[in-house]
Amino acid sequence: MFKVGDFAKIGQVSVKTLHHYDEIGLLKPIRVDTSSGYRYYVLEQLPQLNRILVLKDLGFPLEQIATFLAEPLAIAELRGMLRLRQAELKHLVQEEQARLARVEAHLQQIEKEGSVPIYDIVVKSVAPQIIVSGREIIPSTEEVNSRCEALGIKVYQLIERMGIKITGPMYTIYHDVEAYTGQDQDIDIEMGVSVDSSTQDVHFPADSGITVRELPVVEMAACLIHTGAYEGLWQAYASMLTWIERNGYQRCGSFRFIYLRTPPDSRDPVTEVQFPVEKQSSQPYKDEME
Amino acid sequence: MFKVGDFAKIGQVSVKTLHHYDEIGLLKPIRVDTSSGYRYYVLEQLPQLNRILVLKDLGFPLEQIATFLAEPLAIAELRGMLRLRQAELKHLVQEEQARLARVEAHLQQIEKEGSVPIYDIVVKSVAPQIIVSGREIIPSTEEVNSRCEALGIKVYQLIERMGIKITGPMYTIYHDVEAYTGQDQDIDIEMGVSVDSSTQDVHFPADSGITVRELPVVEMAACLIHTGAYEGLWQAYASMLTWIERNGYQRCGSFRFIYLRTPPDSRDPVTEVQFPVEKQSSQPYKDEME
DNA sequence: TTGCTCCTCACGTCACGTGAGGTGGC
């Protein structure tokens, strides 16, 4: 019989670990002295301890290990658990590799450009929305600003006249999915605003060019917040493209500018830029799940 | 100004997260209503929140992020932190890949052999020891058992006669590092026992063939516990070799059999098998630290 | 008045580590 200290030494674990396993009933000492509370272990428990350590090392939680030890555990079951664990670990490894890639993308930014990134770009999902919008093809870039503004006002006025409830800010959707350089012609844009879901059944005059539709969910969108004049948005746009490439994503679908704060508010305008993205199809190593 | 719920929505975090960031002083609302306790945020805090989310996503703890936001943070410092993070992540990815490999080794065992592993093999370090031992070359395998026993008794008797304190069990060290098959001839073995460190200065009679020496630490040893007759040790030996190969290790140095329980104890003998190992030199991908 | 949002505790998570304060065996 061994006291905790000795058993801990041959088992290469801490005394506190044995205390803990006793407490949760995972490995109880064979005898506990009633007066002193001393725990006593026997050699036969060493293989049990090793089994625990092996399973723990494979990444199973102690609670699950306890069930493993309790029942005899059919071989098929064990295989199933291991397969599950294998899938989880593959996923985890991929996640950490992606994280590592993001860290390296930051380093690249700092070391190549010698500058700290201006924007903090996060990937998030964008909920589906009911929007009221008007869509137009604008012949040249010079007109974009004025035409967008006019279209926006038109949408607002119609909404107001019809007593519809606005639930979010206005935004521009750029439907030119191919790299939009700001130098293109015939720019396909849509100005819209999120509204209450009850608006779905409302019909707008056909000649107004304004319609209601549902904007589907975007699973992943790379997003940044731009503060300041709208001209700066094109730098944000450029940062976004670089970021998407460096972080192993690719664009999918039309991007949006969301006007979180606009004139007449006298403070700096605030705009969110959202680019739908997906993971680059050419993965690194170890993607297949067998 | 936004209430928590609204700010949480545009920032794509939970209300509880904002509460938490407030509590730890990471991102405090611009205003807290004194009577209701309501938190109010402004759009200017959205970029701050995004910065937090980006840094969190790179794997920095919130406490460290707080220091990043507090000081302006020199670019060189940020670079240093990122490099550190990069190294940590590389290490973590490797660890998880190794864990995955272990899970897959288990699966292989189950699927190829159709059996659940008999032994639970753990990798641990073995502390340095002062040992009293005798070494011999045994000409043929048949004699190993008897010669080892005789040598062991000789060591014990000498120790007893000199009044030296024993601090551990006896063990056999097999110095034939090359794969020992149990069929070899001229087997180089050593029988020893750990003793009190004060024994270091003791001199044994030269003609006894018994000496004191220090056994250096073993950083990593694959270990298993064998219970039962000594003949079974060769199966344990075989399991060990398979395991070492499947788990991406290789042997280095002489292995040991440690006699944790021996006759005359009437219960089953218990023996620990320890194989010093090192990581296989041919690594997978991504090992260099740049 | 009814919902909806907001608030503040307080406990849980996971596998122990780290004292604090006290006792038993050589």
Added chain:
DNA sequence: TTGCTCCTCACGTCACGTGAGGTGGC
């Protein structure tokens, strides 16, 4: 008697999630 080992609380870890129980604004 002095060390060494053992014991039992009890709190901390990390970033929140999850109720419980209650209040404020439309």
